[in-house]
Amino acid sequence: MMRSSICVGGGADWSIRLLFILYFVGFCQSASSFLAWQKATGQQIERARIIGIQARYVYSQAIKSDGLTERDRKLLYLDGLQKCNSIDDELIASIDKNIVKRSYRKSDSDALEKTGLNPFFASFVTLPAVDMKKVVNLACAKHEQQLECGLQYEGEQKTNQRIAELMEDGGNRQMFEHECVDEDYATGVYPCLGRTDKWIGACEKEISEYSILREKVNNKINSVYNSAIQTVKSMNENREQVFTDTMKLINYAEGSKCLSFKKMRVCLLQQLVNVCGIETARALNTSLSVGYLTSERPPRLQMDFQNFSYPVHPFCEKL
Structure with a gap:
């Protein structure tokens, strides 16, 4: 013992x-x-x-x-x-x-x-x-x-x-x-x-739109990013330019997803405040929003954004 x-x-x-x-x-x-x-x-x-x-x-x-x-x-x-x-x-x-x-x-x-x-x-x-x-x-x-x-x-x-x-x-x-x-x-x-069943029904449209867009954007980002990695490996010149162009494309795609997310979030939080109270709304907001981009990106992509200081889309700021 x-x-x-x-x-x-x-x-x-x-x-x-x-x-x-x-x-x-x-x-x-x-x-x-x-x-x-x-x-x-x-x-x-x-x-x-x-x-x-x-x-x-x-x-x-x-x-x-x-x-x-x-x-x-x-x-x-x-x-x-x-x-x-x-x-x-x-x-x-x-x-x-x-x-x-x-x-x-x-x-x-x-x-x-x-x-x-x-x-x-x-x-x-x-x-x-x-x-x-x-x-x-x-x-x-x-x-x-x-x-x-x-x-x-x-x-x-x-x-x-x-x-x-x-x-x-x-x-x-x-x-x-x-x-x-x-x-x-x-x-x-x-x-x-x-x-x-007590609160989420009023946001069904916003949730559906976000869920569909999120899946499409994430699939596109994964495809574009992995393709860029393979392309850069086979190149001797202009590697940086190819990668920069790819990150710009990813940045734009993330912006559309973040905008849809924020639209959905407004509806969710309003419903929770009315039905469950402010603390439950705050808890969901923290769980969904804090570290949003990091959790949405593949780990290697997140590291590239950090290591090379690529900018975040304005729609994704504070996420």
């Missing part, structure tokens, strides 16, 4: 090496996590800290090897970070799969997916309150453990940066600012959102 705090003295069955690390970093903390959500148990927090410390030690020893390239060092660093990221992965993956698969009210979750909500969240808001609370607690506990592990592996400054990056996604922002902070938030705000 693990103790409630890893600051306890003798009797622990750790290796001498790990004890030395703990002593060296002056590690003496309570079982309270960095985030202080208190969703993870003291034992889980302790385990996460140990994983982070061990990963840091393994990394610090590995980079002492001769002949390592910068890429080698980066891969070793990411290997250590993955130890933190993978905490409780199997449990959460199983929950994600089961919630989407078991969708309690398929018609409601399907209607919400057409607005752009991801399948998990669209199904999650249709859960009975008791199941909704269980899922929130498990998800929050996973994040607590991951970040506690990361705190030991990367330090406080980098961990705060990771949190800031996570909150650039609407779903994560809801979790960090509301779901994990307020025990009754999810069960008080989301059930009305999940009862689409």
Whole structure:
């Protein structure tokens, strides 16, 4: 059995090496996590800290090897970070799969997916309150453990940066600012959102138009982008011009989608304010809008927009 705090003295069955690390970093903390959500148990927090410390030690020893390239060092660093990221992965993956698969009210979750909500969240808001609370607690506990592990592996400054990056996604922002902070938030705000028969009908036209356009635009963007990559690979000259022209085309296509999205969003939020209240409307707006472009783009395309500072279409600003 693990103790409630890893600051306890003798009797622990750790290796001498790990004890030395703990002593060296002056590690003496309570079982309270960095985030202080208190969703993870003291034992889980302790385990996460140990994983982070061990990963840091393994990394610090590995980079002492001769002949390592910068890429080698980066891969070793990411290997250590993955130890933190993978905490409780199997449990959460199983929950994600089961919630989407078991969708309690398929018609409601399907209607919400057409607005752009991801399948998990669209199904999650249709859960009975008791199941909704269980899922929130498990998800929050996973994040607590991951970040506690990361705190030991990367330090406080980098961990705060990771949190800031996570909150650039609407779903994560809801979790960090509301779901994990307020025990009754999810069960008080989301059930009305999940009862689409009460509010979504008035926006059927806007949702249908957006859903159809979104699929067409996304397919076009994927086709144009992948074609440009293959073309550029076979060229010796004018590569930059070809890619710039492609990104301009993608920018224009995204603009039409963003305009349709905003039109739909106005209708959805008006309906939610009237039927479910301001907080439910705000929650949907955050979930849909924060990180919209990033979530809509393939990861490689998003990286190109960031790395080469391609402009965002005016219709897509603040999304």
